Amino acid sequence: MTPHSAPGHDRSDAGLSAIIGERRQLISLAYRLLGSLAEAEDTVQETYARWYAMSQQQRDAIESPGAWLTTVASRICLDLLGSARARRERYVGEWIPEPLPGHTEWISGRPGITPADPADPADRVTLDESVGMAFLVALESLTPAQRVALILHDVFRYSFAEIAEITGRTPAACRELASSARRRVRTSRPHAAPAADQAGLVRNFKKAWEAKDIDTLVGLLDPGATFTADGGGLVSTALHPIGGGERIARYLLDIAARTPDELTILEHAVNGQPGLLVQREGVPVSVYAFDVADDRIAHIWVVRNPDKLRPWMG
DSSP, X not given: OOOOOOTTOOHHHHHHHHHHTTHHHHHHHHHHHHSOHHHHHHHXXXXXXXXXXXXHHHHHTOSOHHHHHHHHHHHHHHHHHHHHHHHHHHSSSOOOOOOOBSSOTTOOOSTTOOTTOOSXXXXXXXXXXXXXXXXXXXXXXXXXXXXXXXXXXXXXXXXXXXXXXXXXXXXXXXXXXHHHHHHHHHHHOTTOOOHHHHHHHHHHHHHHHHHTOHHHHHHHEEEEEEEEEEOTTTSOOOSSOEESHHHHHHHHHHHHHHSTTTEEEEEEEETTEEEEEEEETTEEEEEEEEEEETTEEEEEEEEOOGGGGGGGOO
């Protein structure tokens, strides 16, 4: 049913509103695919540029503008993902997806779909998990096609027939891409902990770090834990991952010793999960994201690259 236009508005007004209304959905999709808000915003800008480059007659002939925009944005992301490996090889140090603060407004999948979606939960990732740092990091091990198939199907609920139209592959091939991607992601994070458990561990981690209590820090960390930092060559940080709970604890205490009374550590949601925000004189200087397994901290990702802390400013 087509809603009646409000007084003073015509079909073009309604059409424009509907098109602009797709922006949140497109940003949500592109961020999950690319792991970068900046690149997601560029992708969406390019998508809209292509829409408005068409004539009005061409746009009117498109039955579903939202589907058209999603298709174009997904294909742009595919191209970017294809060249990302080369860009990452030139990156100084480790590359970590761009962290975003809080339970951000884009933690929603395809419009009208909720976590109560009746589809088989074994073939789905939860909406919160799909923006968690651990999940985004796991996506980095996938091929571009696997990543697109998994995100479109498991998060945004697109059918494999729809994904086939977007990617130029058969529905069966898209199903296999999503299935293989799902297996790889599950293998990389077999024992994800509930957010409530993670919050308690992160809080205790913060207190132990502030108290310079190495024994408690070591006890909170899995013996095989890893610490990965991203400075992008713009700020000093560990260039390579640090492995082992005791080594990580000593590194953290070294940071505290080198910056006495300069840093403020705050509990803060990072990509919808419990994390930490570190400030110097009120200015964000690093964001800590965690992955917890078996009641211990298994992974710590630290983003210090100031270009990736833009959403945390102000």
